[in-house]
């Protein structure tokens with residue numbers, strides 16, 4: 001007799017994202033063991049089986065966020081969440097509430113965006129109203145700008161570089177770094193951030209993240225959570241390039257680890273960002289005729305780095321946004337013995353030329369892209385300013401990657417962490433050249449990430465023997481493609497365990 005299932009989901013619409021849909025599925029020991037139509041009472045249900053009646057809800061493979069920063073995600077859950085605050089007053093109120101609840105010296109808030117306010121900006125006086133004896137800082141959504149109170153200015157004034165102090169408590173770039181250095185989380189605080197982040201991820205239907213980590217206690221904290229049995233999201237760690245020597249020395253290689261925490265690749269920058277006019281373009285920016293971007297890591301250094309990592313058996317994840325940077329990454333990958341077998345990746349890859357897309361397909365290089373970035377790619381957005389209409393519409397051409405056969409993995413870069421929002425943008429893209437079908441977009445957010453993480457035989461799919469990593473949606477994205485962003489996650493299952501359930 002076949003052993004009973006641990007968990008049965010019945011009376012739903014189970015989409016394997018292939019041709020078939022099913023009514024029901026059964027899970028045992030963290031794996032899918034049965035898929036069925038016309039659910040019948042004998043379906044592997046025993047006395048110990050938990051049965052969830054889906055009531056027609058939709059089941060998909062759990063989302064794989066192929067590019068995120070979990071510590072950043074956690075900051076919204078631990079500190080004051082300033083996202084969506086309507087103005088300085090609401091920022092002050094949220095920080096006051098945080099000040100009342102925390103015994104920490106610092107009072108921190110993250111994610112305000114003054115571009116939607118009537119008020120011009122956040123000022124020192126707004127934060128002085130939070131506390132006059134504790135340091136208070138509000139960090140803007142882009143993480144490159146902050147406003148602080150008088151206590152911070154008095155204690156850290158000497159360290160703040162004059163050129164990055166705008167006055168009235170407002171700081172940018174290196175001055176913000178001083179705040180980061182002073183508030184850097186210790187291992188215990190890092191664990192608290194990661195617990196908040198995994199909760200957020202599970203609430204969004206995410207079952208696996210490819211986390212980009214740099215000078216952080218996160219790798220250790222993730223492993224401790226795993227050992228304690230407290231990890232509710234699978235984590236693939238992509239280490240920063242500074243760690244290459246240590247990775248080689250300690251023998252950590254791509255795909256080494258447990259089922260829950262494993263070594264991904266090693267990450268490097270090449271160029272900067274479109275927002276900062278630092279993504280590398282062959283032609284000048286539309287709104288800055290003298291600027292064509294800049295190398296954060298130049299092509300020669302990049303080639304050496306890629307060769308070393310590839311030799312050591314490490315997958316490379318290279319940030320490249322502008323066409324020139326993408327070409328430089330592909331030049332470096334072309335020199336590897338077998339870039340496709342190593343599944344080297346281009347992160348963002350926003351402005352790849354037709355030629356570059358062909359080369360990525362030929363080399364077997366993964367495009368790791370963020371469909372939520374299309375929020376800046378509309379007719380009145382940032383990309384129109386920076387690039388003009390033609391290049392804006394030539395950014396993020398997901399269909400071209402698919403047609404060429406480039407493995408496409410979607411992620412959020414935590415702006416914000418929300419796969420359904422990303423799927424929404426890919427389906428409702430500003431231009432035809434950027435638009436995918438619902439099924440294609442969902443595949444890039446499930447099977448695509450699984451492939452980038454070498455797990456396509458058991459992740460990002462629903463079939464017998466696959467990991468029981470699943471998301472249950474309240475409504476069908478195929479039935480309301482124009483408002484996928486508003487669909488709620490009803491439940492998230494990781495390794496056969498229900499890790500999130502609405503209500």
Ligand SMILES: [Zn+2]
Nearest residue numbers: 067069212413
């Ligand atoms: Zn990132």
